[in-house]
Amino acid sequence: MIRQQQPVLAPGHQSPKKVNAWILGSSIASLASAVHLICDAKVPASQIHILESHDIPGDGIISAGDPVTGYNYRAGCMPTYNDACMERLLNLVPSATNSNVTILEEIKKFNVEMPFQDSPGTHVLIRGDNRLEKMEASKFGIGLKDRMDLLLLMLKSEQTLGRKRIDELFNRRFFNGTFWIVLSTLFNFQPWHSAAEFRRCLRRYSYEFRSLNTKKILDCTRYNQYESIIVPIVRFLQNKGVDFRFRIKVTDIVTISDNDIESVAAINIVQNNSEEIINVCTNDIVIVSIGSVTSGSSSGSNTVPALPPSMEAVNELDENWSLWLDLGTKNPKFGNPYKFCTHVSESRLVTFTVTLNDAAGFFNRFLELTNGRPGSGSLVSLKHSNWMISLCIPHQPFFSNQPNNIDVLWGYGLYPSQEGNFVKMPMTLCNGKEIMAELLWHLDFPMEPILSNSITIPCVMPRMAAALLPRNSTDRPDVTPENVTNLAIVGQFVEIADETTVSLDYSVRGAQLALSRLMGIEGPPMRRRAFHTPFSYFWR
Template sequence: MNKSIKAYLVGGGIGSLSAAAFMIRDAGVDGRNITIFEAMPLAGGSLDGGGDADNGYTLRGGRMLTTDNYECTWDLFKSIPSLEHEGQSVYDETAAFNEMHKSHSQARLVDRNRFRVNVTSMGFTMQDRTELLALAEADEEKLGNSAITDWLSPEFFDTKFWYMWATTFAFQPWHSAVEFKRYLHRFMMEFSRIETLAGVKRTVYNQYDSLVRPLQHWLQQQGVQVVHDCKVDDIELMEEGGVLTATALRCTRNGEATTIAVAPQDLVFFQNGSMTDASSHGSMHSAPPKLDKRDSQGWALWEKLALDRPQFGNPAAFNSSIPESWWESFTVTLKDPAFFNKMEQFSGNVAGTGGLVTFKDSNWLMSIVLAHQPHFAGQPEGVQVFWGYALHPDRIGNFVAKPMADCSGEEILRELCGHLNFDMEIMDKANCIPCRMPYITSMFMPRFKSDRPLPVPPNSRNLAFVSQFVEVPEDVVFTVEYSVRAAQMAVYQLLDVKREIPPVSHHDQSLKVKLDALVKAFR
């Protein structure tokens, strides 16, 4: 029955790509009837990876994975063939890679004296433990749109736990208490091993090469069309008997406006909002330009659809305060092994086994991570890539007398070498490309439950939302899993798929996990 249904997906991020795959695999939709519209030249959305060895590689971010969670993600990627290992799925090759390269950080925090901080203790006082427990046990209705700072005293934000948890997941003290509570429960298994990051799993390469490319390749083999450089300006809706039906898409491609009719039995999936919207890159000699949603128009369609339609959410809760939702990352391409050699000696970790190294006394709160090499498919021999980011790029550096926001790649490397007490000559052959992301943690902003639409809003006949800005009970944003789960929920509901969606794993209900967390909290 579903072979005749056509589906149109607005945005080419992991949510849309996953929705297309679930429609084909589980709902019997003909791949040739699925079209994805993407405004950028490449699909993948926030799971990006670009550049080359000569001009410098670029990564806006790197998503951490776990095999103990991410139920929907692995359910999907067990069905997607590897591009490099015949007969294996993406899941198979990822699991095998992580068996060979296990995470066990030995330099999670570094202090101003360049000493590796002893992080076996979380540094809690009894007041910290009491307040953290109260927040973790409060129901979401009581938490409302409160911030973390409404529940935890100022001293909490100087504990070793906060430095590790905040930089692992990119939390700020002013972010949503609800989201922080969800993280405490979803990743309670990681609480007891946060200092080693032993639960973190990685893809073979960056997530674009390891997840997006094989997924897109499989979709195209099924006949799915991906239309690049095409911006959807409006989704026309008809209301009849209280039911909303998408009837047309208004698009702009190559400067030409077109309208695509949507039949009543057809489906539309919309990626509302983007954490990497209006992001911009700098260079070794220039800081990234300061853009916002007016430059990209990336939030405009959701704002238009949500006007006078509360069931479509409230984008203003997320995109109204760049100072509270932005940070800056940087990608460094090296053609000299000296830096990796010194970092491996300093940290005690071979690249790919250590996770984040956070400079806890850095004014910028800077962290770096050395991935297993090569980190890009086709990366030449003798080239190495590492990534870093800072949660407070608006503050003056410790070694460079200006905010990170105004720094070139060269100045960021100077600040990094200052924290490590490395001679800048070690960076003579380095290319550092900074990236400013004004909305990167916008989904962490304090919000009410009603500010996020359901994957299929009430009374919507054929329009679904798949993104980091929908309401998925119990799960946590800023993860690949959240987008994939939202997509699976939307597809199964609209197409009445009877297959069960993998439930969220409740490790927080395990007696052992609870006991391990309690012991860790009192160390």
């Protein structure tokens, strides 16, 4: 049964100038909350406080490096598929390059200059008898039994599915088909992930299946999404006067109860090794970003693995998790974070960023192999890779400080614990050069001069796919927990009825939903419901 909620307007919603908003964490959901507080709720920017444990905002997402040491794009396999909620957000914020236009207008202008919308989102390469062959990803080729199984899944209730895995509902043949490969490449699904989340994804995108493999406007930015979206949002907030406080760890949220109605009264923090208390007044609101897909991530280099065999970073949890663990221990209405943060073997991905000197000749070979358009950003999935490698060549330059003679590509492995086909080690234990060698072997490209002219930065991300793990209806908290007057919870791990967490839009929708309930602003747009479409598609 879907949990329905009524608005729980905070005491100070009618007097925004008296509200102090305490935002814990600086994820995209947190940043979106701050933007909407300023633009829609009319809360003065100086009364919006963002507490972040890192030195920079962005929830640990990295977009850094240079052509000498190599670029590192940690957000490379973050879910994209931006939609109406992200569009609304981007239309409120000036771009980083021109303050006279919004981020949305800049993206649309870029897409007019470089039209990528008709480019395939995914290519699938398979190893034939003598060479690599490209499968037609636009034709899913779903068999009769698989169609039946897909329809049955879409018609089941989430209560019936509970914590079932996807591979409990489909046979092995299904996971070798083009349909599954395209969805797993686009959304990072793996067979052991949540059947309920897979169902939501199917129902959400069913009417787009015929165009799902085509690039969308909001997914094609001039530079990487960190520089094109996160940076201008942060700059906008800073210019408005938002109070960013870095290197602060939140250790506890203190609540008081009055006739079973709770309110946040204080926030306990550690700053400069000193414990402090932030008092939360009656009119104030608190927005908590829970969970973090970048928690415990570790980057390596071209010659050093991200995780040496002698150490394990998988047990490291940042405060997004520790705070949620504490809340969940206090009351089950805050969800069960253990279901998401402790199953590292099922949520781990390895990403890599390759910096190439154009003398390597990699790009021309790759475009010839895939018949792709230069810079279209299409994902290429290597079906017979033990690591299940996906690769992307984005529009160049991908970084704003990238020289003309340097190209950058990124990719990730869905099965990083498996032994490589060429490099006989798990991907998690490989340095950048070894990952690049494995990639070149799969593509049938010569090792030299490409290896000598490239720098590959690997990154092990233990919880990258944590939001897709099996769960039941109570494992994720509501955006505004029941009987709490001034608290909202946002991020990829909150419960938003009928919506799928596979898109970045999910986090922004949660922020808009939180503020509509706390401050009475306009809520996120309603989603299209069209259940006849799955039948017409699957039975064609």
